[in-house]
Amino acid sequence: MRIDNFALTMFQACPAKYKLRIIDGWTSRRKSAALGFGGAFHHGIAEWYRYGSMQKMLVGVREAWPDGMPVDDYRTLAKCCEVLMAYVKKYPAETFQVVQGPSGPLIEVSFTLDTGLYLSCFNCGSLDKSAPTRPVCYHCGIPKEVLEYGGIFDGLVEFSGAVYVIEHKTTSQLGAYYFDQFRPNNQVTGYTWGGGLLSGKHVGGALINAVGVYKSSAPKFERQVTVRSQVEIAEWLQSVYATCEQIQQCKRTGIWHLQTIACTMYGKCEFHQVHVLPHQNQRINLLEQEYVVSLWDYEGRDE
Numbered sequence: 633m634r635i636d637n638f639a640l641t642m643f644q645a646c647p648a649k650y651k652l653r654i655i656d657g658w659t660s661r662r663k664s665a666a667l668g669f670g671g672a673f674h675h676g677i678a679e680w681y682r683y684g685s686m687q688k689m690l691v692g693v694r695e696a697w698p699d700g701m702p703v704d705d706y707r708t709l710a711k712c713c714e715v716l717m718a719y720v721k722k723y724p725a726e727t728f729q730v731v732q733g734p735s736g737p738l739i740e741v742s743f744t745l746d747t748g749l750y751l752s753c754f755n756c757g758s759l760d761k762s763a764p765t766r767p768v769c770y771h772c773g774i775p776k777e778v779l780e781y782g783g784i785f786d787g788l789v790e791f792s793g794a795v796y797v798i799e800h801k802t803t804s805q806l807g808a809y810y811f812d813q814f815r816p817n818n819q820v821t822g823y824t825w826g827g828g829l830l831s832g833k834h835v836g837g838a839l840i841n842a843v844g845v846y847k848s849s850a851p852k853f854e855r856q857v858t859v860r861s862q863v864e865i866a867e868w869l870q871s872v873y874a875t876c877e878q879i880q881q882c883k884r885t886g887i888w889h890l891q892t893i894a895c896t897m898y899g900k901c902e903f904h905q906v907h908v909l910p911h912q913n914q915r916i917n918l919l920e921q922e923y924v925v926s927l928w929d930y931e932g933r934d935e
Contacts, residue, residue: 633876634744636930637782637819640872643879646895648923650879651888652903658825658919659929660902668698668803669707669845674786676716677800678740681730681787689716706847713800715851719843722853728791728798728839731831737787742931743781743826749873751777751880764873779876783930785823788831789839796857797823797838806844811856814840821868824860836860 641649652658675696692715697709723750730737753769753776768775787798797822803810814820820838828835837859843850882888895901905922910916 633879634780634782635872635876635879637822638783638873638930639928640818644875646901647878647882647888648890648893648907649901649903652919653739657925658903658923659926660689661922661924663698663700663707664680664886665702665707665730666802666804668701669712672696672709672712673716673802674740676712676798677758678717678786679720680720681739684719686720687863689720697866707845711845715843715845719853728789728796731788731790731795731833732881733763733831738831739787740784741788741827741830742782742784743830744780744931745829747779747781747869747872749779749869751779751876754880756886777880779873781826781872782820782828783819783822784932785827786841788827788835790832794836795827795833796836798841799823799838800841800869802843802845804845805862806852806854810841810842810854813860814838814856815888816864816868817858818872820858820870821844821860821865822872825865825868844849 633812639650639654642653672693676689676693678691678836679685684686693712693716694709697712699709701709730739732738733741749764750767751764753772753774756769756772759786763770766776784796786800789796797832820840824835824837827833837857840856840858842854842856844854846852890907895904895907901907906915906918909918
C-alpha cells in the first residue's frame with residue numbers, strides 16, 4: 633500500500649470520503665481558488681530557489697496558473713505575481729542554503745519510500761500484529777503487502793549547522809496561533825523522515841515559511857522552525873501503520889463508514905451533498921453530474 637499525507641489524514645477524518653476520493657477517484661468539478669493560487673505560488677517560488685531568477689519565477693507562475701479559476705475571487709494571477717515579488721523583496725538574501733543533490737538543488741522533491749513494515753495478510757485476514765516487519769504471513773505463508781509512504785516536499789535547506797525540510801504555506805489566517813498546527817502534524821513528520829532517508833543527512837524538522845495573502849492588505853511573511861525527535865518519528869510511523877491497518881480492514885469488509893463529525897466541521901465536506909442522498913443510485917447520478925474521476929497522484933503535487 634502506498635500512502636501520503638493527503639490520503640492518510642483524509643481517512644483519519646472520514647473513511648467514506650477516503651473511499652470516494654482515493655479509491656474511486658472522484659473530485660469536484662469546481663476547483664478551489666485557494667488551492668489553485670497555492671499551487672501556482674509553489675511553482676513560482678520553486679523556480680526562485682532553483683534558479684534565483686525573478687523572470688523564471690514569474691514565467692513559472694503563469695505556466696502553472698490553472699484553467700477555470702473563479703473569476704470573482706481576489707486570488708488572481710496578478711495577485712500571485714505581486715505576492716511573489718513582495719516575497720523576494722522581503723527575503724533578498726537568505727540565511728539558509730539549499731541542500732544540493734546528485735541532480736541539483738533539492739527543490740520540490742517527490743518520493744516514495746519503503747517503511748520496512750508489512751500490513752496484515754489480506755488473504756487470510758490474520759492480523760499478525762506481533763510481526764509487522766515479517767514479509768510473509770505466519771499463518772498461510774503468502775507474502776504480505778509492503779507499506780510505502782510518500783509525498784513531495786518543497787525543499788531541503790541547511791542553516792545554523794542543521795538541515796530542515798522547508799515548507800511554503802499560503803494562508804489567509806496568519807495569526808498568533810498559526811504555527812501551532814504543525815506540531816504534531818503528519819505531513820511535517822513524514823517529510824522530516826523522508827528528507828533524512830533521501831539525503832542521508834539528519835533532518836531536524838521543518839522550516840515553515842508562511843505567506844499571508846489578503847484581499848485588501850499587503851501580504852505578510854513569517855517563519856518558524858518546528859523540530860522532530862527520533863522518538864516522535866517512530867511514534868508517527870506506528871500511527872501510519874495503525875491507520876493503514878484500518879484501511880485494509882475497510883477493504884476486506886467493504887464498509888467505509890461516515891465519520892459524521894467531519895461532515896460539516898469548518899464548512900461542508902466536498903461530498904456532503906452526495907452522502908445526504910438516501911439511495912445509492914441517486915448518489916451515483918450526482919457524482920456523475922457534479923464530479924469527475926481524477927485519480928490522486930501525490931507525486932504530481934501534494935494538496
